[in-house]
Amino acid sequence: MAGAEQPDSPWRVHGMSVEGYRHRRQGLPCQDACAFKVSPYVAVLAVADGAGSRPRSEEGSRLAVDLAVEHFTRRAGAVADRRPGEAVHELLEDAFHDVSKMFLDTTGPDAADFATTLTVVVLAPGWLGHLTVGDGFVVLRAGTEDGERQFHLLPQARAASEYSNETVFLTSPDAARWVHTDCVADEGVDGVLLSTDGLVQAALGRAGSGTQAPNASFADAVFRSLDTVTDDAHEGLATLLRSDRLTALNADDKTLLRAVRKARP
16 A cells, blocks of 8 residues: 555555564464545544454455445545544544445455454544454654654554453454543644554553553654655555564565654644
């Protein structure tokens, strides 16, 4: 996947999914996917991680992100000019219901074979909406402190239970119960990064309280490389995601989808 330069949009978007070392060694395709849609008022970004143990998860992740950008864009267009708040949570939940229903209708009785996570961000004037099911994550760039850019990890979806780290999938029974939604109203947000769990070790670290927090050096480099238009953005990101350094941290498939706010003229 390459980037999108929509002249009327305040956002520049770029990202891709690459197969991890394990899949390259085994000759298997990438089971991650990402997609986005940019319009003058709304941008929708989605990433998905197909379950490695399921035979058609590659198709499942691609179907999930394609349905997400279609249905979240349609729903967001109806409330893009509203004030952030409960209306955003409702649109996220309604759009997820649309995606889930279409996904299950399309895959039919073999839906479990297409199991995948899904993480979506909606960027609209004045607010950002976030929905996730599974173990994807989102990092925001917003504000500065002592001249340093600040990065913020959005809350992630809950595990299937407090006693288990089991990943919840779009096809999991009662998946809607485990969906997490957020609405962020902050005009200072000028960068958004979505990823699957293949980049957890590189993109996230531990805060003083023991909770996860963004790796500032990684996030800063990823965002800065998109702040200006260059001809090698696609090649540079592919090289990073396939680098020995990241492979040593995690051999899984990797997805990085990012959006930065364009400089105002």
